Amino acid sequence: MSDTTITDPGVSEPDPDDGATLDEATDGTTLVDEVIPTATDGSRSDDGLDHLGLAHHTSTGLSNTKLGMWLFLGSECLMFGGLIATYMLYRNRQGDAIGPDQLWDIPFTSASSFCLLMSSLTMVLAVSAAKRHDDRNTRLWLITTASLGGLFVAGQVYEFTTFYREGLGYTTSLFGSSFYTLTGFHGVHVSVGIMMLMALMFMLSRNKVAGDKAETVEMIGLYWHFVDIVWIIIFTLVYLIPA
Amino acid sequence: MAIIERPVDAPATDGGPAVVATPSSSFGYLRRPVQTKGWRSWAFSVDHKKIGIMYGVTAMVFFIVGGLEASLIRAQLARPEGHILSADKYNQMFTMHATTMVFLFVMPMAAAFANYMIPLQIGARDVAFPRLNAFSFWTFLFGGIFINTSWFLGGGADGGWFMYAPNSTTPFSPSDGVNFWTLGLLITGVASLAGAVNLIVTVLNMRAPGMTMMRMPIFTWMGLVTQFLLLFAMPVITVALFLLLFQRNYGATFFSVQDGADPLLWQHLFWIFGHPEVYIIVLPAFGIVSEVLPVFSRKPLFGYPFVVFSGAAIGFLGWGVWAHHMFASGLGPISVSVFAVATMAIAIPTGVKIINWTLTMWGGKLYFSTAMLFAIGLIIEFTIGGLSGVTHSVAPSDTQQTDTYYIVAHFHYVIFGGGVLGLFAGMYYWWPKVFGKLLSETIGKWNFWFMIVGMNMTFGPMHILGLQGQPRRMYIWTEQRAGEGFFNLAFWNLVSSIGTVVLVTGVFLFLVNVWHTTRKAPPAPADPWDARSLEWITSSPPKEYNFERTPTVHALDEFFHRKYEDVGTGDQHEYKKVATGEDVIAEEVAHADAHIHLPSPSYWPIMLALALPIMAYGVIYHTLLIVAGAALLIGSVFGWALEPSTAPESDFDPPSDGGETSKELAVHV
């Protein structure tokens, strides 16, 4: 089954029982708005049971959190786009100082790029394991993802210190400022992702993830993949395309 | 209060003693706040209505601050060789006036209405992410306060609200003012972005059964378009702000021309945000007017689909015109021509709206309430502003007009005549719903006329002043440059400044109205205007849970159709009133939900919000503060993540009557 298009809800009575389990996402989503359908004679049927069991019904049938995450990722395109555009404008403006083609160590950067790319695979495997309720493998793949991410960040730190020693400081030139700002923002995003992965592992192990665990893993996965695709762009535009 | 459960056969009641639930032991290190009255019920509330009111009150305070700043500007320019403000102070004054008005008044006031009304208009009980909503408000408040502390800490920002670099970099703007501006807007930007995600998900996902997209009220539609604009525009100014921040504080060279930087980088980044920003300002006002006009014309909105699509078109096309703010910057003829044509195109969907509003009134039974006066005022004043805007789109003319008072005239007509008049229409229209009292129509009319006369006296002459060559952002004009004849600068500057007094009086009359109403007015009915949309199917003010039961929607203007039956034949519509608003509400009460779950209050939103200005002060003063702020940030994020969004059952004491179906919150005296 491929893409399903949204259709409008039309005129319908609310579904009294979604059959879903007690599930709420970990952020502020919550509205369990339960309606007890009324009989046509105006009397109210109330079985007295607390229907907290319903996950909240949404107009599109899609999860609030997932919708929110994709919106956020859409907005991040504009942020990274601005940083990338700034870099592209200034990539050749190093004056007399050291320039891009003299600095890059493509084999090294390729290696750390592979790490990040593979971490996307391990993230997908973590989500897949979470959906199967395979806690052990979920944790395994999450740790692997975080480790690969950590390797990437370590690689970035090593690179930056090398470049600095070779003469590219943050304030050295427009090229320097733009390069470090772009890759720095990306690195911060990766680091935040690693922290979220570790927090997720901790919360999963203590059973503190409210609601649908698989969905939470999936949400963090979306963020993580996004950070990866930004790097796919940066790797090509910054490192591979000659200045 | 997290769970409202009524005994099956008891009617819904209101009021009662202050209810306090036993705090739970939560995994996080703070227990849930439990107060339902007092300042804590506001500080930790996640109720969209309380948050909306707080946005509105705060915005109003900043409106007065911005108005004071404007008054000082006009006092300085009333006479030649003014000596009320030095050049430096003048720069700070116009920068802060604009920043305050745009970011701390108009946008948050629109957010106030959006937060309060959108869930009600779509039949929801709250927004999708209630704690995030609270976080947005507190972040905005702290950011706004942060920017304004600059006045006491070395002076306000002085580079103009558009803050062109390199003029705004340290060598040319050495005080901390620009740092406060940059960091403050980064903070308020976070609030806007979070709010955008929240409201978009709310509108897409939390509509009542039967409420299709094309049955939503126009205010909700325009709100939705506005949130998309915010979602995509805020990141762009975020980039610009970071670049400026890093330049000023960490030695980056983005705007150092001597190193090869291009000053146009700032201008592009700022205006790619800045143009959608003006639609962010005006679309909510357009939405309000689209609600008010039908109600007070006793006619449905003319061309509902056209109003929806033209709003979406404005939002879409608004991304393609930003460089019309840069016509004189040396872009070159090709770029200028492209943007000029795009700018002309955008007048079309706006014109569509004006036509639809006018045709809504045409043939209607008009009732000139204060809200209606403001709405009609918007149509006229915004059109004037739009016309001068069209003259700017002709790039050769704009070269004459740019950086003169002609531009100042244009944007005040569209922002004040469009945005602000729309917001005031909303206040008069929705005041009874929000506060349970009707604002006085008598004082309201005085309020309106003073504002209209005042705004035209203040901003009208600026067209003349601009075409006569008075530049913007100049702290002084001289007798010698004033010229003679009818169009001399002296006379019209004086008229403009006197107009400010009239305008300020108008705003003051609004405050008088609020004060008078709070003290003297009787309670308002639930449906004072015989309105059309769902938010009126509630008490005035609405209960905490909004609706007695979630309404099922069968048509556009659902509330109207429950009160009026179409007894016409064939194509003819003839509406006969079959029920009053009270009848419709009573029907809902009779079928009220027995179990209503609401999100629980929380400490974390306000605490997380507090972390941001602490870090911001750290950037300006001491890195240790950044660390402290970051610690609070991380702690609050963890606390938030670990806290369940609704308080668990264990929060509540055992039922007082021993039954199982009725769980009352324990009452502590």
Place this chain on the structure above:
Amino acid sequence: MTIDTSPAEAHDSSHHSSPPGTIHTEGGTHEGASDFTYVKIALALMVLTGAEIAVSYMDIGKAQVPLLLVMMAVKFFTVVLYFMHLKYDNVLFKRLFYSGLFLALFVYIVALLTFHFFE
């Protein structure tokens, strides 16, 4: 206990009853590739990256940059469509994300054009 509005429908724990007109997708959690397929995709991405790196060393004149950009785009959309599941999910997510993506491409390319960047 459920209140059956349509007695003919059976309720079981993993399916939703759907009154006519309601949306009936979740976030597409059921479809999608298998784990093995994901591994294959990841290997393909690795190969493509290797090819990209190789191309960056080659001297093929004007074709180099467009070729690199194409490969970059293929990798980008592969991760988005498969790893991020956008291919299998509700089309609304695609629309929202692509709105942001194409808007960003548009505004920044236009801005760079005014800087005569592509000359």
